[in-house]
Amino acid sequence: MNKIYSKYLENAVNALSELPGIGRKSALRIALHLLAQPLDKVGHFNESIMKMRSDLKECKRCFNLAEEQYCSLCLDQTRLKSTICVVEGIRDVMAIEETGQYNGQYHVLGGVISPIEGVGPERLHIDQLVQRIHSEGIKELIMAISPTIDGETTIYYISKKLEMTDIKLSQIARGVAFGGELQYTDEVTLGRSIIARIPYAINGDS
Amino acid sequence: MHLSELYLTNFKSHQSASFRFTPQINVIHGLNGTGKTNVLDAIYCLATAKSYFGVPDLKLITHGSNFYRIEGRLNRDSQEVRLVNKYERGKKKLVEKNGKAYDRLSDHIGTMPVVMITPDDLILVNGLSQDRRRFVDQALAQTDHTYLNHLVDYKRLLKQRNVVLKTSVNPDHMLLDSYDARMAPSALYITSKRKAFIDNFRPQLEVFYHWIAQVDEQIDVKYLPSLDGKDYIEASQESRKRDIFLKRTETGPHKDKIEFYLGPRAFRMFGSQGQKKNLVLAMKLAQHHVLSTQLHLPPLILLDDLFDRLDHQRVKRLIDLILKSNFGQILITDTRLSRIENILGSQPINAIELTKSKSNEEE
Ligand SMILES: [Zn+2]
Numbered sequence: 294m295n296k297i298y299s300k301y302l303e304n305a306v307n308a309l310s311e312l313p314g315i316g317r318k319s320a321l322r323i324a325l326h327l328l329a330q331p332l333d334k335v336g337h338f339n340e341s342i343m344k345m346r347s348d349l350k351e352c353k354r355c356f357n358l359a360e361e362q363y364c365s366l367c368l369d370q371t372r373l374k375s376t377i378c379v380v381e382g383i384r385d386v387m388a389i390e391e392t393g394q395y396n397g398q399y400h401v402l403g404g405v406i407s408p409i410e411g412v413g414p415e416r417l418h419i420d421q422l423v424q425r426i427h428s429e430g431i432k433e434l435i436m437a438i439s440p441t442i443d444g445e446t447t448i449y450y451i452s453k454k455l456e457m458t459d460i461k462l463s464q465i466a467r468g469v470a471f472g473g474e475l476q477y478t479d480e481v482t483l484g485r486s487i488i489a490r491i492p493y494a495i496n497g498d499s
Numbered sequence: 500m501h502l503s504e505l506y507l508t509n510f511k512s513h514q515s516a517s518f519r520f521t522p523q524i525n526v527i528h529g530l531n532g533t534g535k536t537n538v539l540d541a542i543y544c545l546a547t548a549k550s551y552f553g554v555p556d557l558k559l560i561t562h563g564s565n566f567y568r569i570e571g572r573l574n575r576d577s578q579e580v581r582l583v584n585k586y587e588r589g590k591k592k593l594v595e596k597n598g599k600a601y602d603r604l605s606d607h608i609g610t611m612p613v614v615m616i617t618p619d620d621l622i623l624v625n626g627l628s629q630d631r632r633r634f635v636d637q638a639l640a641q642t643d644h645t646y647l648n649h650l651v652d653y654k655r656l657l658k659q660r661n662v663v664l665k666t667s668v669n670p671d672h673m674l675l676d677s678y679d680a681r682m683a684p685s686a687l688y689i690t691s692k693r694k695a696f697i698d699n700f701r702p703q704l705e706v707f708y709h710w711i712a713q714v715d716e717q718i719d720v721k722y723l724p725s726l727d728g729k730d731y732i733e734a735s736q737e738s739r740k741r742d743i744f745l746k747r748t749e750t751g752p753h754k755d756k757i758e759f760y761l762g763p764r765a766f767r768m769f770g771s772q773g774q775k776k777n778l779v780l781a782m783k784l785a786q787h788h789v790l791s792t793q794l795h796l797p798p799l800i801l802l803d804d805l806f807d808r809l810d811h812q813r814v815k816r817l818i819d820l821i822l823k824s825n826f827g828q829i830l831i832t833d834t835r836l837s838r839i840e841n842i843l844g845s846q847p848i849n850a851i852e853l854t855k856s857k858s859n860e861e862e
Contacts, residue, residue: 406674408662414674442655442681450677 302328354425356401356418357386366390366399373397375432378487379422379451381405381444385437392484397435400425405438405447414450423454433461435490452493462493500796501828502542502611503579504572509561510544511537521849522574524821524829528836529853535832538853539615539801542830545571545584546611546799547641548594548604552619556586573611575796582611605640605647612641612798614787618807620779624759624767631757635693638700638786642793646692653685657748664746675739682751683731689752690724696789697722697757703785711784711816712777717762725754776809780817787826797827805833815842822846 302324309320327335351357352364359365366372366386376397380386386399402417425431436451438444452462465486501522507513512534518527527535543551550559560567566587573580583595593600594607601607622630640647660678663670701720708718726734731751735742738750759766759778766778791797800821805814818839821829833839836850 406659406677408659408666413663413667414671442652443659446656446659446677446681449680450674453673453677 355399356403356421357399358383371396375430376435377422377425377431377433378435378437380437381439388483389437389487392487394484394487397433398429398431402438402447405441405443406450407443417447419451419454422451426455426458426460431460433463435487436462436464436493437487448493463490464493465490500573500575500611500799502571502573502799504570505538505542505545506568506570507538507541508566508568509564510541510567510569511559511561513537513541514561514564518851519849520828520830521847522828523848524843524846525831525849525851526836526839527830527832527851527853528834528839530834530855533853533855535853536617536803539617539803539830539832541569542571542799542801543613543615545569545582546613547608547637548584548592551615551617556592557588559586560588571611575611580610605644605651608647609641609644609794612790612794612796613801614783614790614798615801615803616780616783617803620783621775623779623782624770624775628756628758632693632753632755634782634786635696635757638790639692639696641790641798643692646688649685649688653682653689653752656682656685657751657753661747664742664748670743672739675742679732679735682735686726686731686751690726690755693752693755694722694724699789699792700785703788704781707784707788708777708781710820711780711813712774713816716774718766718778719760721758721760723756723758725750725752725756777813780809780813784820791827797825800826800829802829802831805831806835806838811838811842814838818842 305324305327306317306320309315309323310317312320315323327338348360349358350360352359352367353362354367355364357364357366359367361368373396377400378389378395378397379400379402380389381402381404383401386401389395389399400418400422402419402422404412404417406412406414406417426434434451434455436448438448448464455462465483502520503522505518505520507516509515516538518538527538529535540551540554543549544559550556566585568583568585570581570583573582581595581597583598584592585595586592592604594604595601596607596610623634636646636650640650656678660675660682663674663678697720704720705718709715734750735748741749759770761770761774766775770778787798787800805817809817820826831839836852839848
């Protein structure tokens, strides 16, 4: 790579190359592109990123992205109140919404249990989920968590926490090609697997 | 089944090397430091996706390079299979069959079954139970994908469970229960398959031991499972207090013991050096026999530094045994070709000489 002669350009390239999937070569290309744009256009670009970062927060209820206290999905009165779909992250909410096949509530855990990576149950929004189930009169929980070793442990742990309740637990259908993470599944398959969800049996080897 | 061609790029001391093998006896000879053992380890890597000696992937790369590649042509069931194992620094290791990468490495294991015999193997007798469990696991993994998957799952869950025990004074019992529930089916499967393996292996071990030792010593192998017929969940509940006190998981197949006996006494303690060498060789041949029977084809035998570990008489007996029965393809390394030629007599062999120029200086 060419040596960069300006300190300002160099700083910009360093900052851009910290973005996921951006190497130094791409970072330089982006920086030079921005340099060639009108000043107000770059200002607008800057602003929209800052606005996103400062004004978006976690929904108080489901931990999805929210502009206010609650996210738009929680505020939507037309959505079914008695079902929660439990997911690992915000991208899973987006993927499931894309399918248009689900019209209930969500709960974002913030990951799966993995003590090796310092993620115990207390680091996830599991207690909040249990509380919601009691306070909102939830009847069904759909576990849309990737069927990895740690994902399965997380599902099991949550089901243990709810053993004394009479909530209906289901898991999105497996065997439907879903290569580990929900966001990589195509819409049709994911939509179908939510409709064809299967009851979760705590001691079952289903 | 036999490996007909092997191409190495930046694998340990071999920057660029190619080999052709015949379906029966192949002898790789050359001075020390020419990388003979590395050729066998490359073949082992191609078969199992791991170095036999436990060398991490990064260390398999030739010094100063950033990737390695192993390619082999395998003739199996009268078809040619092209296998590639490649690893680049910072990327995921890939194993390909006929140009297509496997999704899971476990799907590959068993495509090209191997049995490796090296001077280091004395650890199987002298070492800890974990070395002997590894021996059994290596054999089972090559015949049973379900076993390998259970083993991988069990190890991951065990590691997680141990971190919970290690990092919290007052561990979350519900979390420990969750790990137990998830580990239970794997623990059960692993235990029952290990038991079945030892039961198949025991009579073969006796036969081969007597053949090599040529004396009527009574030998035995015992599998002492940690669960010992108990239900995993129950056993784990029983040892929960102890686990918390010791901050590690004390029950389960990772605590299984495998012991060899010479008469009534532990081989490890009372066997002589010569008896131990016989035992290790018998173990490997018995493993080969069990794999052959289950897979309906003989695994490749990789014999490293044969004369280093066995005297002339034993080598002769071993070669006789191999020639008499259908042992399939064999690759032998030795410093001097003449020693093996003497024993083999008129038997045709494919001799491959390694010189310093064919490989690179470092070993
Ligand atoms: Zn919300």
